Amino acid sequence: MGHALSWHGLRSEDWASIEPEDRKYVKSMCRKHGELGRPLAVDYLHRAKESRINANTRLRALSEALEMGKTGLTATVHDGELKSWCKRHADEIEKACEQWTKRAGVDEAIRYARDRVESCGLVFPIANPDTATREEWGHAMARVFDPRWWRLQARRIQARKIEAVAREIRLVHKDAGIYSSDVTVKRRKGQKRRNYDALTAMEAVNEDGEAVNLAELVKSSVSNPVNRRAELMVRIKGFEQCADAAGHVGVFITLTAPSKYHRMTYIKSMNRALPNKKYKGYDPRETQAYFCRLWSQIRAQLWREEIRPYGFRVAEPHHDGTPHWHMLLFVAQEQAERLRAIIEDYGIREDGKEWGAARQRVKIVNIDPEKGSAAGYIAKYVAKNIDGHGLDEDLYGQPADSSAARIDAWASAWGIRQFQQIGGASVTVWRELRRLKLDDIASDEETSVEVIKAFLAADSSDWAAYTMIQGGMTVRREDQLIRSNYEDDGKGRYYQPVKRLVGVVARGFGDLATRVTRWVIQRAGTVDKQAERLEAMEREDAYPRGSSLEDLEREGQPMTWDEMQALADRVLNCGADSAPPWTRGNNCTPVQGLHEPAPPGGGTITGNAGAMGSFQA
The missing domain is CATH 1.10.8 (Helicase, Ruva Protein; domain 3)
Structure with a gap:
């Protein structure tokens, strides 16, 4: 007892x-x-x-x-049980759809699948069923038959259900679990640990036999907090340099949501968090959507008045998990006051008469170069939301490093984008140029001077020079000198057409390939084992009994270095499957033996078990 x-x-x-x-x-x-x-x-x-x-x-x-639909499963189950649940439902739906198709046709099979998915608390992968094409229905059914699609959806819903209930019973605030609940923080740590172990168990190999462990890729990517923070600060500092050269001024803006979005209220004089009586049940994603709508309205008005600000936006949580925005914007000096007036006007249009709205909802600070740089002003917000580097405590007196981990769990659970560039040139092109070597460009006599300058700027981490070469701080994407270059890359796992980033294309010059080598993912140690087998074969001058040439072929599909690195980043940081990583996520190249599905109403859909199955009309 x-x-x-x-x-x-x-x-x-x-x-x-x-x-x-x-x-x-x-x-x-x-x-x-x-x-x-x-x-x-x-x-x-x-x-x-x-x-x-x-x-x-x-x-x-x-x-x-906390329940996952009407299945009896709760969001707090361990990951192993959730994976079994996903596989069971995917397999059962696939088999049932085969029977439904034989008895009543494809349309009834689809209707059954939709009802079954929704009864499990998931969203059927068709945005608008009334206007969906026959091909889109085929792609959707491929997802429903795949346990990996179920796991991705179920884990996302699971995390948000847990955190929503935790906020409701007051487990998320300054005096309990700041930013996110202890349950979510613990689960996030376990998730990252499992995913890292999975990456460590896998390697990538190219046609030359070079092998790289996937876990090592994370250290050199922007998913490494040190690299992520450094790149952000380089870009922010570059914008400030552009503003100084153009005579523009900087403003730092903080946007806070109306009271009804906040679960708890922090009383600074009492140093306590109390339930907010005005709270209307909004979760952080709904609050983030409010800010996106607000910024869309502000941006439209700025566009109408030909005001073109540029800079960065940071989304971070209040102590109770409710997001708010910080924005560092640069604008022409003569437009600064109008920019400020527009933001203040739109910022209090919703519930603007509530107590404290005029004082708390919109705060704007003019950046004074004599007191410090704009990059220095926003640096603490960048560090706080990544790894706490250079900070001892956050706003609420909590250790900065532990706060960063809790903010990471918050952003992961709610799917909130923490950083966003406003205006400026493409960071994708910047990263692609940094992959090149000077010899790759200078060896071509037709390479324009501007392209070489853009490469040198990116290679030397000079965001200001790169931005100006691309067309300036407010250039449209289609008007930039150098743009990303994509090419068709067959069909994805769910039979949808996919494109692959292969390099960049420069106006008046042509394209530059930045992704040439293709890589294949396999279990770690496979290369060594294959080498041992080849040596044994050479010694015996024959293949061992029971082996064949097919036994020596590498598993998986070819990938570029960056596609492979992106997969490793996604697995470690975005809650991807902790089982052996698959080749390219939803953008994998076609697996041999899978075929384009026939649309509802007739035809035959074939494929491997758990992906598309046999779905015959």
Whole structure:
């Protein structure tokens, strides 16, 4: 009995205060939700003091909010159980669709699949069923038959359900789990550890036999926090240099959402977080959507008045996980006041009459070069949201390094983009140019001087020079001197046409290939084992019994270095599958044996188990 009491988080006297007929109900509701069981029980006890009926109703609602559709699975299950759940549903739907197709046709099979997916709490992969083409339906069914698609969707929903309930029962705020709940932070750490272990177990090999461990790729990519922060600061500093040369001024803007978006209120004088009585149930993604709409309206008005700001936007959480925006913008000096007026006007249009709106919702600071640089002003916000480098504490007195980890968990759970460039030249082209060597460009007599200058600027991390060569701080993407170059790359895993970044194309010059070598992903150590087998064959002057040339072929599909690196980054940082990484995600090259699916209404869809299956009309 003592163990049970410690599990559900209630002392003996607290448990005795619950009505006897409710105790079994409370136990059953809390027990199935793992790490959230204890805080759910505590929340129930708090509510039961005011109203037993309301406490029971709320506990049921919270429990249902944690369920994955109508399947009985809860969001707090371990990843192994979730993977089994995904595979079972994908396989069952594939087999059932075959039977539905034989009995009633493809349309009924699709209808069954949609109902089954939605009953599991997932969104069927067709944005608009009424206008979808026959090919789009085929692509959607390919996803539904694939356990990997289920895992991706289920993990995303799982993380958001956990965090939504954690915010509702006040586990996310300054005095509890700042920025994100302890449950989500723990799960995020475990996720990254599993994914890193998976990457360590895999390697990539090219046609020359060179092998690279996937985990090592992360260290040289922008997913490495050190590299990510350094590149951001280079770009920010470059914009500031452009502004100084053009005589433009910088403004630092902070946008805060209306009170109804905030779960908790921080009382600075009391150094406490209290429930916000005006809260209307919005989650961080909905708050982020509010800011995106707001900025879209502001940007449209600026465009109408021919005001072209450029700079960076940072999205970060308040202590309760509600996002707010910081923006460092540069603009012509004569347009600065109008820019400020437009942002202040639109910033308080929603609930602008509530107390404190005029003072708190929009804050604008003019950057004074005599007091410090604009890049230095925003540097602490960049560091705080990446790795806490150079900071001791955050705004709430928490250690900066631990706060950065919690912010990472927050951004991952809610799918919020933390940094965004406003205006300026393409960073993709910048990265592609940095992959080249001077000999790759200078050896071609037709290479223009401007292209060489752009390469030298990128190679020397001079964002200001690169930006000006590309056309300036407010140049449109289609007007830039150098643009990204993509080419068709066959069909993806779900049979959709895909394009591959192969290099850059310069106006008046032509294209420059930056991705030539193709790589194949396989399990670590495969190259060494193959070498040993080849040596054994050479010694015996014959193939070992039972072997064939096919046994020596590398598994997987060819990839470029950057595609392989992007896969490693995605697996480690975006919650991808912790099983052996697949070749190119949804953009993989076609796997031999898979065919373009026939659309609903007739034809035959064939494929491998778990991807498309046999779907015959």
